[in-house]
Amino acid sequence: MNNSYGLETHPLRDALYAELHSRPFQVLPSPARVSCLAVIIGPEQKQAEFEHFCSLYSYFNCEPPGQDGVCFEIDFGHFKIRRDNHLEFTSYMVTHTNVDASLGLFEQNALACLPLEWLSSLPGKTIAVFHVAVEDARTVPEPDLALVKSHFEGMRLVGSRPQNGDAQVWTSFQLHSDGCGRFLIYNKNMSDSQLGRMVQRVVEIETYRLMAMLALPMARKYNAELVQNDEKLARTTASLADPSEASDEQALLSELIDMAAWVEAARAKSAFRFSGTRAYHDLIVKRLAELKEDEVSGHLTITEFMTRRLTPAVRTCNTADKHLESLSTRIDRVSDMMRTQVEMSIQSQNQQLLTSMDRRSKIQLAMQHTVEGLSVAAISYYSVGLLKFLIEAVYDKGVNFDKSLVIGLSVPVVVGGVWFATRKIHKRFLLLAKAREDKDKQM
Template sequence: MTPPKIHTLDYIVNKESNAYGLSIHPMREELYAELHSRPFQVLSSPARISYLAVMLGADDKQEEFEHFCRLYQHFQQQPPSQEGVCYEVDFGSLRVRREKHLEFTSYMFINTDTNQAVSPFASHALAILPDAWLAALPGTIIAAFHIAIEDARTQPEPDLVSVKSGFESMRLVGSRPQNGDAQVWTTFQLHSDGCGRFLIYNKNMSDSQLGRMVQRVVEIETYRLMALLGLPIARKYNAQLAKMDEQLATTTARLADSNEKLDEQALLAELIDMAAWVEAARAQTTFRFSATNAYHDLVLKRLAELKEDEVSGHLTITEFMTRRLTPAVRTCKATGDHLENLSRRIDRVSDMMRTRVEMSIQSQNQHLLASMDRRSKIQLAMQHTVEGLSVAAISYYSVGLLKFIIEAVYDKGVQFDKSLALGLSVPLVVGGVWFTTRKIHKRFLLLAKAREEKEKRSEKQK
């Protein structure tokens, strides 16, 4: 039996990293570590949390990491030597968790001091940060909100009036996630300090469960804002797409009207301009709209993981998101589909235009070929005429040469009638010249025919 073929790997394996002498893939440890790169937090209640999501340009990422390291220096700790996906550090009364994502970097500041103020949002974790550190943070803030966690296991929940006072009397969205083990209140609006607010009452959750639930709430708020980034772009292009639709419809109608004389080059240039605009719009929107769909899917997944129960008289987070976020995402999707459809329609009209131009060129070529055919027939007739004149001219000069020969023979004493001999030679010379000319003509025709047949055979072989 033939042994299986072993393919040589393009990477180096390590046999010294295990006790069995096995060939270990060099990326195995990284693959294991990837699943633990963003561990869930363990949060105790009560606590005050402030969260920031910062969008960074390519030039700001290194500066932002260096700025993050200044926190270590301020609290007299050793900063990390290199960039990482997730850092969590305890500075005493302040815990900081920093995570890197594809489009943004998030900061979670946690104040675990149990001596909280009476109002849940009277104090927050950002107040513990060094002076001017937040103002010098590189990038732009896409999400900023405070989370107040209260322990409802040893004390009753406050009434609705007290809850509403913490949200500046704005309309509340509330639910009981994790099958009623907690209660979450929010408004999904910005408050007087420019930040959003979440109020969470821990009724029957462990620190690990609370940490996971808070992480889900944070991701829902961040991802829904990231998903909505595509909506202004969609609205911007929708107005322009309506005009582009009308322009394309007018162009198509002009093509369909057979009685209208068109400037085909100008019309084709117009279609090229439209196609260039659509492709530029697709280049600017494709990534954003794809990201919108991806963030929306993540929001829906995190909402399902909350396992919400309804609070009487209030929308749940899932109901609010389904009603407000989903239409925005569908608008982005519809705009992307509209651009794609418009691109295909322009391609079809361009094909029609090119076909019309090609037919026009073919018609011009046919007229040109007909004109060339007429000219060739005239040239052939003229050639036959010239051939007849050539026969007469060659015969005339040939008879003149023959006359010299006859006279030379007569002068040598050969007696005959010179005039009769010369007269009899004329038809013979003319017939010989005509026969020779026709033979040469036929020979060239045969050569041309043989060459044409050879070209046809070569084309068939190809």
């Protein structure tokens, strides 16, 4: 209970309230210099990156945080630094407001406020590094285009008037001689809070743009290989569909297994990257809408540039992703068709085998009956021979009867008895076999 009403609160309530304020917008005066870094951090580097960030506090005699968090904003006096933790990367935004007007717009940047040895040992792979120069244009006329272009080393410019003309933004979306990107923002009629929110949107657009395009080389690579696998699958399907062509089922099955293995490996490698591209692109679209841009005559706006350059790249990634899914589905269908064909072939072979076994069983039954007839004759022969000895023994003892007649009459009796006993035994075995079969069926 932690309220004046004595109510029992949910253990996550405070965290849920804090989550909405975990990434606050900055308040940015003009003029100012902002430098941004985005560093891709692997799971195994998370702790090392946080410890490295904590080491920055020791350079300025400050107390580091006890544990990692979503967002940190620290004011070191002559500059501020903001660190944001994202799923794949960590971003740093360094802000310097003590601007020397005698220096060029990009000759002085906020990264110079950080120790060089700290920057050079930052864990991870840097995906984005760019500078934002913010100038105050509320009391001066609109800057000359030639002067603006000189700040970007003569590169083609993209420019717009965001927030319904309250600011002017220029960029080239290219790397310059210092290896960094550049943004030039003129504040014409914005408060510090409005300017801070707009600058953060621009920073996020540039960072998310680069993260979204990470999947493009992968998509191009897979698109080329997908065409080859499409053709191979088409040939396999055609050979299965042509009854006149004798197909090597083992070879076809091996090809299908190889294709299926390649597709699943490609999907495993690309699924996260392609889904990330879609997520970053959605964020970019939202940030562009929030800019509320007006056109600068003769120049593409940031929204127009992104629509023309970034959107096709995202569509290429989406196409590769859908193509992989489609190819996987078609391979499954062909595999099912081949399995059905193999099963039908096996059933045909089994039917032929059963027919052959049935034929052999009939032959064996006929032979068995023949053998039984011979067995009856043989047993009867030996039985009559034994009976003859008995009759002769009785005759020799003085019993008077026709010995030959008795022996002759005993033959049909013995044969009939042997035949009856054999049939009885045969029926007994049949009944035992049937009883065992009924028992097996019940189980």
